[in-house]
Amino acid sequence: MSISAPLTSDFDLELKLLVDAIYVKFHYDFRGYAQASLKRRIASALLHFGCASVSQLQDRLLREPQVFPQLLDFLTVQVSSMFRDPAYYAALRRRVVPLLRTYPSLKLWVAGCSAGEEVYSLAIMLREEGLLERTIIYATDINSQALERAGAGVYPQDRIADFSENYVAAGGRGSLSDYYTAAYGNAIFDKSLRRNVVFSDHSLATDSVFAEVHLVSCRNVLIYFNRVLQERALGLFHDALCRKGFLGIGSKESIRFSAHANDFSEVSAEQRIYQKQLANV
C-alpha cells in the first residue's frame, strides 16, 4: 500500500475544511495537529474509505454516522509497545520512584494513553516497587474506543514477545507472564493492575486540568501537535503537577524549543524526564 499525500494546495484547503467540520459537528479539535503527519493519516483514510478526495470523505463524514468513529481511529490511534524505550522505565525506577515513595498517596496522569500499553507498563512497575496500592492513575485519551480497549487490557499474543523483551530490559523484577493470562491467542492482563486506574475522556486541545498529580507521562503524543498546541499541553502538565512533580515525554521529543523550557529542570536529559521548577518570582 502506498500512501501518497497529494501535493496540491487543494488538498491543504480541503484538509482545513475537513478539520473545521469535525470540530463544529463532533467537537474534536484537530486544528492544532502537526500538518505533515495529519496529511499522511488523512491520505491513508482516503484509501480505506475509497474516497478520491478529502471533499468526498467530508461528504460521507457529514451524512453517514458510522464514518466518524472509524475516521477517529485513523486520526488518533497509535500502536505502542509495553515498556517502549525500556531505558525510560529504568530511569523512572532509578531516579523518580525513590522520590515518589516519600508520598503517602500518589497520583499519575498518562495523557494520550491510546490502547493502554503505557498504563499497564507503569502499573506493573509500581506494583513491583510496592507503590501501586497507594496510587491512582488517570489514563486519558480523546478516543473512547481506544479507552475501552485500554480498559480491557487484552493484547494479541503475537505482541507479547516484544513486550517481554522490553520488560526485561526495563528492569522488570519477574516475568511479564506473571501479569497476564493467555487465552485464545490473546494475553489478558491481570485486572488488579487497573483497580486504581481511572480511564477517562480528556482532550489536551480543549479540556483543562482535572487533578493535581505527582507524575505526568505523555509519550509520543506531543509529536502530533503543532507548536501552539504543544505549548497548551505543556502548560496543562505544568499546572497539573504538584510542587517538584515529574514529567516524562517521548525520547525524541523535546521541551527545548518550547516557551516552557525553563519551567522544568532535567532529571534525565537522555530519557526526557523533567521536574517542575518553582516559579522564578
Add this chain to the structure above:
Amino acid sequence: MFSLARIPARIDAIVLGASAGGAEALGVLLAGLPAHTVASLFVVLHLPRNRPSLLVEIFAKRCALKLREAQDKEPVAAGTVYFAPPDYHMLIDDGPSIALSVDDPVCFSRPAIDPLFESAAAVYRDRLLGIILTGANEDGAAGLRAVHDAGGLAIVQDIASAKSSYMPAAAKRSVPAAAELTLEEVRNLLQTLKTEVTA
C-alpha cells in the same frame, strides 16, 4: 544523458533514502560535501529499531557539515545533515521544521523514506533534490514520485553499480524521468550546488 542544465536554480533541501549497503554509499556522498553547502540534508537509512543509531558518530569525522539526529519540532538549519532516529518516521513540516512520528511502518520500515520525501516535497516543492540510493525494498519509490511531481529533481543511484539494485530500480520505474547517476556523479553534483542563499 543527464545534464547539469536541468538542476533547478535553487536547491534548499536534499532528501536521501538508502537501505541495504546504504551506509557505505552515504559515506561517499557525505564525505564529498563542501563545508560551504547551504542546503539542508535529510537522511533516512533503514535501521534496526531497538538500537541507538550511531550514524552521527560514524560520519562526523568524514563530513564537513554539522550532523544531527533529528528531534521533533527542531527548526531546520542550513548546511546541516539530519538523520532520522531509529523507530521514528522523520517528516518535514511548515517552517520548515522537523516532525517525527510513530505511525505504522511503511514497507516494513520505520524510519521509512516515503514519509520524508512526500512531506519534504510538499514544503520545498521545486527547491528539493531527492536521491534514492542502494537498497533491497520498494520504499522511496512513491516518495521520489512526489518529489518529481512537485517540481523537484529526482535522482536514483546507477542501477548497475548500486550494491543492491532493487530500491533504485523500483524508484526509476516509479519516476522514469529520474536521472540515473553513479555515486561519483551524485557526489560531484552535490559539490556544484549553489553556495549562497538566493532569497
